[in-house]
Each structure stands twice: as structure tokens, then as C-alpha cells.
Amino acid sequence: xxxxxxxxxxTKSYGKQRGIENINLEIPKGIVYGFIGPNGAGxxxxxxxxxxxxxxxxxxxxxxxxxxxxxxYEVKQEIGYLPSEIHLYEDLTVKxxxxxxxxxxxxxxxxxxxxxxxxxxxxxxxxIEELSLGNLKKVGITLALMHNPQFIIMxxxxxxxxxxxxxxxxxxxxxxxxxxxxxxxxxHILNEVKRICDKVAIIKEGKIVxxxxxxSLEDTNIVKVKIETEEIEKLEKELExxxxxxxxxxxxEFLYSKEINSLIEKISKYxxxxxxxxxxxxEEIFIHYYK
Amino acid sequence: xxxxxxxxxxxxxxxxxxxxILIYIxxxxxxxxxxxxxxxxxxxxxxxxxxxxILANFNMDIVGIETVFGWFKTEGYxxxxxxxxxxxxxxxxxxxxxxxxxxxxEFLYSKPVSRNKIVTSKILCGVINIFIFxxxxxxxxxxxxxxxxxxxxxxxxxxxxxxxxxxxxxxxxMLFISTFFKKTKPVMSLSIGIVFLSYFMQIIGNMGENVKIxxxxxxxxxxxxRYIILNNAIDMKYVYIGIGIIALTMLGTYFRxxxxxxxx
Numbered sequence: 213x214x215x216x217x218x219x220x221x222x223t224k225s226y227g228k229q230r231g232i233e234n235i236n237l238e239i240p241k242g243i244v245y246g247f248i249g250p251n252g253a254g255x256x257x258x259x260x261x262x263x264x265x266x267x268x269x270x271x272x273x274x275x276x277x278x279x280x281x282x283x284x285y286e287v288k289q290e291i292g293y294l295p296s297e298i299h300l301y302e303d304l305t306v307k308x309x310x311x312x313x314x315x316x317x318x319x320x321x322x323x324x325x326x327x328x329x330x331x332x333x334x335x336x337x338x339x340i341e342e343l344s345l346g347n348l349k350k351v352g353i354t355l356a357l358m359h360n361p362q363f364i365i366m367x368x369x370x371x372x373x374x375x376x377x378x379x380x381x382x383x384x385x386x387x388x389x390x391x392x393x394x395x396x397x398x399x400h401i402l403n404e405v406k407r408i409c410d411k412v413a414i415i416k417e418g419k420i421v422x423x424x425x426x427x428s429l430e431d432t433n434i435v436k437v438k439i440e441t442e443e444i445e446k447l448e449k450e451l452e453x454x455x456x457x458x459x460x461x462x463x464x465e466f467l468y469s470k471e472i473n474s475l476i477e478k479i480s481k482y483x484x485x486x487x488x489x490x491x492x493x494x495e496e497i498f499i500h501y502y503k
Numbered sequence: 504x505x506x507x508x509x510x511x512x513x514x515x516x517x518x519x520x521x522x523x524i525l526i527y528i529x530x531x532x533x534x535x536x537x538x539x540x541x542x543x544x545x546x547x548x549x550x551x552x553x554x555x556x557i558l559a560n561f562n563m564d565i566v567g568i569e570t571v572f573g574w575f576k577t578e579g580y581x582x583x584x585x586x587x588x589x590x591x592x593x594x595x596x597x598x599x600x601x602x603x604x605x606x607x608x609e610f611l612y613s614k615p616v617s618r619n620k621i622v623t624s625k626i627l628c629g630v631i632n633i634f635i636f637x638x639x640x641x642x643x644x645x646x647x648x649x650x651x652x653x654x655x656x657x658x659x660x661x662x663x664x665x666x667x668x669x670x671x672x673x674x675x676x677m678l679f680i681s682t683f684f685k686k687t688k689p690v691m692s693l694s695i696g697i698v699f700l701s702y703f704m705q706i707i708g709n710m711g712e713n714v715k716i717x718x719x720x721x722x723x724x725x726x727x728x729r730y731i732i733l734n735n736a737i738d739m740k741y742v743y744i745g746i747g748i749i750a751l752t753m754l755g756t757y758f759r760x761x762x763x764x765x766x767x
Binding site for chain 2: 260263264265266267282283285286287288289291293295297299300301302303312313315316317355
């Protein structure tokens with residue numbers, strides 16, 4: 213399959229601060245690619261490198277077969293970018309800002325802009341400085357999509373949107389995907405990644421720790437176990453539990469990724485008052501990778 | 504982009520032009536009333552008691568200030584260079600950096616636009632604004648002064664137009680310096696600081712032969728009205744060096760800006 217974007221050995225450090233190290237990503241055309249990790253893991257740094265806002269130390273970024281460099285700014289004709297924090301010219305009205313934004317593109321953006329403004333219920337006569345965070349986000353979404361780009365990059369897209377608007381936004385993204393657009397979707401909210409993404413890269417402390425299809429992420433071999441017993445300490449040692457979620461007096465909750473049979477064999481020796489083994493949701497997979 | 508840029512900066516252009524024009528008009532209006540036979544004698548007496556070095560700073564050793572045109576060539580010129588200089592320095596220091604300070608660079612640079620184009624449109628806007636500023640002030644001064652008996656058109660034009668060299672030097676120097684910063688606030692202070700430092704270097708340098716070197720590196724010396732008054736010509740040596748400084752800082756700005764990080 214054709215790749216919209218290829219990132220090869222991308223490294224960026226900020227002196228003492230941690231940056232990103234050896235990031236490798238291949239995003240095939242036409243999919244929604246999730247990019248998850250906690251705050252500060254390097255999501256925005258990666259995205260800023262893609263946008264050429266910051267200079268990479270080494271590595272390569274290729275979008276639609278073209279390297280991202282200062283002189284290759286034309287690739288941005290086909291990129292829609294929604295930054296995590298939106299800062300716009302406060303002196304302008306939404307209407308004027310949208311018009312200014314459209315002036316940079318070679319195509320006519322009017323129709324798409326009107327459609328987005330209507331669906332997201334944006335008051336275009338308001339000044340940017342009067343907008344609430346949620347409304348600013350909606351303008352940001354419009355700016356990212358108005359020129360009908362083939363490649364959409366969204367950094368923490370839904371923060372600040374109310375739940376109804378979030379639904380509308382997911383719908384818009386689904387439609388974009390149906391039109392064959394590629395979407396790179398950075399988030400730290402796992403449920404939304406699970407909902408809209410086809411594939412996901414997990415980033416931790418500046419490194420990609422895992423790249424998975426969403427389905428396989430969901431059926432990885434991890435279960436959540438809850439046990440109530442008087443002999444918690446002993447049990448914990450014997451099972452070699454690594455990832456305790458909670459531990460209270462006689463209750464313990466943990467993630468278990470080894471063979472289930474051996475688990476049952478071992479705990480059968482104990483006096484157990486309650487036992488619960490369940491499939492874990494994506495939130496807990498997340499914890500699994502970050503603990 | 505340039506259109507939007509010009510629009511944003513129009514307000515400060517108007518404010519700075521009006522400030523300077525008001526100062527001039529106010530003084531032109533009251534000046535003739537101040538100069539009477541009586542006060543003229545007192546003025547002369549006062550001048551004679553002042554050290555020659557001090558008078559030289561205001562050109563008062565070579566120009567009489569009994570007329571408004573005389574005043575324009577002495578104290579008036581200081582207003583022209585100082586106020587226009589501060590305006591140009593602040594404009595240069597903030598015009599490019601403001602996008603990063605306000606984090607709107609993230610919007611602008613998500614568009615298919617090169618960094619060179621961003622710099623070019625900012626430079627064009629600054630150059631146009633400063634040109635308009637100089638033109639407005641020159642026209643108003645012409646209207647106000649040209650009726651005077653001692654008015655000398657050639658001298659007036661040289662004195663009015665030469666400061667644009669200082670303005671552009673300050674604009675480009677500050678533009679270059681701003682590429683080393685992330686926030687506009689320190690650059691604003693620095694802009695004003697550099698203008699005053701440069702001005703006082705010229706004054707101190709006038710105090711004696713052994714400190715003359717300080718004067719020679721002051722930006723204000725590049726646009727010395729003294730040379731014009733004494734020689735009825737512009738010192739082209741300084742114009743060439745000035746253009747050289749402008750070219751260097753302009754190239755430096757493009758170079759630095761292409762390597763800059765937009766952290767946001």
C-alpha cells in the first residue's frame with residue numbers, strides 16, 4: 213500500500229530536555245492512524261517536526277514522496293493541521309480569518325468552509341478574541357479541513373469540545389476517511405483512539421514502544437484479575453505480579469499477561485473469598501505500557 | 504499576506520506619525536511668539552555662556568535659532584531622529600517576532616508558505632511603513648516651514664530625508680536581533696535602549712577629541728545633520744556603510760529565520 217507519510221529514524225533533542233529518539237512511522241494512505249502517549253511523551257514534538265516548525269537533529273520525513281524541508285513548503289497545500297493549542301489573530305473576525313487562511317491555497321475553499329461552519333455551528337461574525345476554548349477549537353478544525361487536504365494531522369483534537377460537538381467531529385472525520393484522506397490523530401484519550409483509529413502507534417518517553425492494529429491491541433493476551441484473600445503478600449510473590457493496579461488490605465487488582473492455567477493452578481492453593489478475571493479495556497493496555 | 508501586514512501596522516504608523524507631527528506643529532505655533540527682541544538678547548547671552556561642545560550637540564554653534572527653520576535644524580532634528588528611530592527600532596524588533604510571541608506562527612506556518620516569504624513580506628511592510636512615516640513628516644514640515652525667509656529647499660530635503668537611513672538601519676538591526684529571541688518584550692526594551700545608547704554615544708563623543716571614537720560608531724553619526732549644514736551635502740561615505748549594514752543584517756535575518764525553531 214502507498215504511504216502518505218514515512219518517518220525514518222527521526223531524532224530531536226532539546227538540550228537537557230527529552231525530545232524524541234529514532235521515531236519510525238509509516239502511515240498508509242486512507243487510514244486513521246492513532247498516535248497515543250501521555251503528555252510530554254513527544255507527540256507534539258513529532259508533529260512539529262512533520263510540520264517543519266522545528267528542526268530535526270537527524271532522520272527523514274517524507275510526505276507524498278517529498279522530503280519535508282524549508283524549500284518544500286508546497287507539500288502543505290495538501291496538509292491540514294490542527295495544533296493542540298490554537299492561537300489565532302485576535303483582531304480578526306472568524307469570517308476574515310477564514311478568508312485569510314483560504315488566500316494561501318491554490319484551490320477554492322468556499323464550499324467546504326461553508327459546510328464546516330454550518331455543521332460545527334460557528335458564529336463567523338464573532339471576533340477571535342471573543343471565542344471560548346471550544347469555539348476556538350471548532351475554528352481550528354475548520355482551518356485544518358477547509359482546503360480539502362489529503363493528509364490531516366490533528367493534535368489533541370477534541371479537548372475543549374462538548375460531547376455533542378465531539379460526536380459531530382467524529383462523524384466529520386469518518387466522512388473524510390471515506391473520501392480516502394489519511395488522518396494522523398494524536399491523543400491521550402484512549403477511548404477516542406479506539407473509536408476512530410485503524411492503527412495506533414504508542415509513544416513513551418520519546419520512543420515508539422508499539423505499533424498495532426486496534427483489534428490486536430484489544431485482544432492482546434492481558435487480563436485483569438481481582439482477588440480477595442487474607443494472604444495477599446504471599447500470593448503476590450508467588451504469582452510474580454508486576455503490574456498492580458490497586459492493593460488494599462485483603463484485596464488486590466492486577467494485570468496478568470502469562471498463562472491463565474498456571475494462574476488458576478497457583479491461586480487454587482489459597483483461600484480465596486472472591487475472584488474476578490476479566491478482559492481489559494484499552495485504558496488498561498495503556499497503563500500496561502506506561503507503568 | 505503583505506496586505507494583512509500593512510493593515511496590522513497601520514495603527515502604530517498613525518500613532519507615531521501623529522506624535523511627531525503634533526510636537527512639530529505645537530512648537531511651530533508658539534515659536535514665533537517666543538522670539539522677541541528682548542528674548543533674542545537673552546538667548547544670545549545664554550548661548551555665549553554655554554560650552555562650545557554642548558552647543559555643537561544641537562548644532563547651535565553653527566545655526567542660529569531665531570527662526571523656526573533654525574530650530575528645526577537644531578533641536579527639531581533631534582526629535583526627528585530620536586522619535587523616528589524608536590519607531591523604526593520597535594517595528595523591526597517586533598514585526599517578525601510577534602508571530603512567535605502570539606504563537607500565531609503555528610497558524611501561518613501551517614500554510615504553504617516559505618519562511619523566506621514570511622520574512623520578505625514583513626520586511627516589505629516595514630520598509631513601506633517607514634517610508635510613509637518619513638514622507639508624512641517631511642510633507643507636514645515643508646508646509647509649515649517653507650514660508651520662512653531663511654528656508655532652503657535643498658537643505659531641508661536633505662535633513663528630512665537622510666534620517667531614513669538611520670530608520671532603516673535600526674529596523675534591520677533590530678529585525679536581525681529579534682531572530683535570537685522568542686518573546687517581544689525584551690526586544691522592545693532593547694530597541695529603545697539601542698536608540699538611546701546610540702544617541703548618547705554621539706553626544707559623549709562630541710565632548711572631546713579623545714572620546715571621538717565613541718561618536719564614530721554611533722548610528723546617529725551616520726545621519727549627522729551637521730555635515731549637511733556645513734557642507735550643503737550628504738556624507739556619502741556613511742550612506743554606503745549604512746547600506747552595507749542594512750544588507751548584512753537583512754541577509755542575517757533570512758539566514759537565522761530559516762534555522763529558527765517555532766516551539767509554540
